[in-house]
Amino acid sequence: MPNKLTQILKATGNALARIPRFFAKCVRYVRNHTWSEIRERLRERSQHLKTEMHRKHRFVVMDSETFREKWSFQLTGINLFVTIGVSVIVLIVLTSLLIAFTSLREFIPGYMRGEIMEQAYENTRKLDSLERVLNQQEMQLNNIKLVIGGGQLPTEDDYRRTKDTNEKVKPGEYTHSEADSILREEVESADQYQVKPSKINKLATKPSQETGTVAATRIEPVSGNTPAVLPFFSPLNGKVGRTFNKKDKHFGTDVSGVDNSVVKSIYSGTVLLASFTPDNGYIVVIQHPSNYISVYKHCGSLLKRAGDAVRAGEPVAFLGDSGVKNSEPHLHFELWFNGKPINPESYVNF
Numbered sequence: 001m002p003n004k005l006t007q008i009l010k011a012t013g014n015a016l017a018r019i020p021r022f023f024a025k026c027v028r029y030v031r032n033h034t035w036s037e038i039r040e041r042l043r044e045r046s047q048h049l050k051t052e053m054h055r056k057h058r059f060v061v062m063d064s065e066t067f068r069e070k071w072s073f074q075l076t077g078i079n080l081f082v083t084i085g086v087s088v089i090v091l092i093v094l095t096s097l098l099i100a101f102t103s104l105r106e107f108i109p110g111y112m113r114g115e116i117m118e119q120a121y122e123n124t125r126k127l128d129s130l131e132r133v134l135n136q137q138e139m140q141l142n143n144i145k146l147v148i149g150g151g152q153l154p155t156e157d158d159y160r161r162t163k164d165t166n167e168k169v170k171p172g173e174y175t176h177s178e179a180d181s182i183l184r185e186e187v188e189s190a191d192q193y194q195v196k197p198s199k200i201n202k203l204a205t206k207p208s209q210e211t212g213t214v215a216a217t218r219i220e221p222v223s224g225n226t227p228a229v230l231p232f233f234s235p236l237n238g239k240v241g242r243t244f245n246k247k248d249k250h251f252g253t254d255v256s257g258v259d260n261s262v263v264k265s266i267y268s269g270t271v272l273l274a275s276f277t278p279d280n281g282y283i284v285v286i287q288h289p290s291n292y293i294s295v296y297k298h299c300g301s302l303l304k305r306a307g308d309a310v311r312a313g314e315p316v317a318f319l320g321d322s323g324v325k326n327s328e329p330h331l332h333f334e335l336w337f338n339g340k341p342i343n344p345e346s347y348v349n350f
Helices: 002-032 035-054 077-100 103-107 114-149 178-189 199-204
Strands: 056-062 069-076 252-256 262-264 269-277 281-288 292-302 315-319 330-337 340-342
Touching: 035 077, 069 077, 077 103, 114 269, 269 292, 281 315
Parallel strands: none
Antiparallel strands: 056 069, 252 330, 262 315, 269 281, 281 292, 292 315, 292 330, 330 340
């Protein structure tokens, strides 16, 4: 093995040593001959090359024992050069076509088909959507379990991404001036749809004439519990049609309005359901604090999805006439407390 390596190194050294000798020989030849002699020599070389290229050569295939000719053909030097060149070009073209129109191109580093890239992007998008839907359904199931079990439901603060500092402010430590209170009220009441709280909110916080203190409006108990008075917004300003009737199993109030009018959430909460049913059309169900659930049926189209957090007075759908039980654009609104329906007109001003 060492002898073979030595021979290879010697052969390589000899080949490299011949290169400078060749250039030195060329320089000496140019110095010793004039330009006319050099041109004449080049002309002779080219003429000899042309003669050799056009000289015919015969290739014979013979039997090694009898020396009988089996097959032969004649070929000139120029034909041999053209044949080799055309064969190389055809081989390059065939290789390129084989790589371009077959699956072999996928093995080339950095090359990928457009269909595979689009499929990968689509799969990534579907995976992200499925993950979001799974989280929304999990949140919806947890809220439904809380409603059925009568547990403590999430409040508006639970859905906020940011939380206050751990240090709690003691009651009465900070007070607001009258101007600051007025400014806060104007900012909180401002909205792009100009929605206003229902009149029951004013009644719930109306000062008592006798004591001058704020007294809450008393509401009839439901299932042995008194519902907390919340500043409900009106979901739709329109004409009230069919009213709440528990005996006829009509657990809501029908409010007619202009087609494509905005249907708003009566209070902040979380969307439990935003779907389509054959009977009720597009329907939205929202979970609110204090065990309230609001239901909006026969909507024309939806603006929210299950799991979305909504604010009071925020649009959740558009008015329409979807559903087989609907004849004209109107909203069927239901209000539930502790899993039982209550009369919406006692809590919301339409």
